[in-house]
Amino acid sequence: MVGPCVFISRSNLPSIIYAELNKLPIEIRMWKETGPMWSKQASPPREVWVEMFRNCVGAIVTLGDTIGRSLINEASKLFVISTYSVGIDHIDVKAATERGIYVTHTPEVLVEAVADLAMGLLIALARKIVLGDRMIRAGEIHDKWGWLLGNDVHGTTMGIIGLGNIGAALARRARAFNMKVIYWSRTRKPQIEFALGIEYRPLESVLNEADYVMVTIAASPETRHLINEERLRLMKKSAYLVNVARGDIVDTKALVKALREGWIAGAALDVFEEEPLPSNHELTKFDNVVLVPHIGSATYETRERMAEVTVRNLINVLMGKRPLYLANP
Ligand code: DGY
Numbered sequence: 001m002v003g004p005c006v007f008i009s010r011s012n013l014p015s016i017i018y019a020e021l022n023k024l025p026i027e028i029r030m031w032k033e034t035g036p037m038w039s040k041q042a043s044p045p046r047e048v049w050v051e052m053f054r055n056c057v058g059a060i061v062t063l064g065d066t067i068g069r070s071l072i073n074e075a076s077k078l079f080v081i082s083t084y085s086v087g088i089d090h091i092d093v094k095a096a097t098e099r100g101i102y103v104t105h106t107p108e109v110l111v112e113a114v115a116d117l118a119m120g121l122l123i124a125l126a127r128k129i130v131l132g133d134r135m136i137r138a139g140e141i142h143d144k145w146g147w148l149l150g151n152d153v154h155g156t157t158m159g160i161i162g163l164g165n166i167g168a169a170l171a172r173r174a175r176a177f178n179m180k181v182i183y184w185s186r187t188r189k190p191q192i193e194f195a196l197g198i199e200y201r202p203l204e205s206v207l208n209e210a211d212y213v214m215v216t217i218a219a220s221p222e223t224r225h226l227i228n229e230e231r232l233r234l235m236k237k238s239a240y241l242v243n244v245a246r247g248d249i250v251d252t253k254a255l256v257k258a259l260r261e262g263w264i265a266g267a268a269l270d271v272f273e274e275e276p277l278p279s280n281h282e283l284t285k286f287d288n289v290v291l292v293p294h295i296g297s298a299t300y301e302t303r304e305r306m307a308e309v310t311v312r313n314l315i316n317v318l319m320g321k322r323p324l325y326l327a328n329p
Helices: 015-022 046-055 093-098 111-126 129-137 165-176 190-196 203-209 252-260 300-318
Strands: 005-008 027-030 058-061 080-083 102-104 157-161 180-184 212-215 240-243 266-269 289-291
Touching: 005 015, 005 046, 015 027, 015 300, 058 300, 080 300, 093 102, 102 300, 111 129, 111 165, 111 212, 111 240, 111 266, 111 289, 111 300, 157 165, 157 203, 165 180, 165 190, 180 203, 252 266
Parallel strands: 005 027, 005 058, 058 080, 080 102, 157 180, 157 212, 212 240, 240 266, 266 289
Antiparallel strands: none
């Protein structure tokens, strides 16, 4: 078929994407890989990107695809890059904007799923759920007093770093668990404070006061290693760190040091500086660490909604309409 084409960087995205595109007089060009959405290994090689960006009018991409300025400069016919993610840190949005290319993404539809996972990680960590499971499977059950004792969740303080949609959804869950909630965000949100009964604090105070420090802030060059050695040292020895945002917001080396030297009680991570996290990584050696492989939005329902938004965003731009969620400033 000769005509405009849309490139899709994976062949295992929900079928609604292909079904909706098939209704249009366009050619779908698809990369053959089926790896997880965050996988850089599953991303097409540069020569494929260059060819697609030169020839196609739209591209559907995922978290593992790094779309930098040099690639964007190759785009001659491209109108829209629609990412199957809320995060846009893998795309040089400024470069795209300068070239008049729309960048769209999927906020809102995954908020509740990510907040659910964050709460689940917190409880898994506090109540040693993963460790208990591991012990049963290893036949290591015994009844020594103190064995597998964890920490209360109710009546404690949650500290949220970044009060976007996910942070606010998490705050609602924490309030239902009878937790006090404090937060730090680059912009203060008085309406949410009032509506949810939560309190703003400077970043240092959140780290200092919280029993559970929850990282939900969006990734950007400014947030890289926001949680560094100095800030980890501000946390209470009894406090836990949970990161469901992006791996590079937390300095992994500093976190490993904090865990090894007992500056904090433990950590739960859905995201890593290196994804997939190698199975022999130092983080895997700690019993007080819970690790999951970037599954924040990984429910059938949420991924389906993300796909609907991703394809609708792209089609809207191609039809000259406003996309549902635009990431360009
Ligand atoms: C996103 O969409 O950016 C999330 O990280 C998926 O879990």
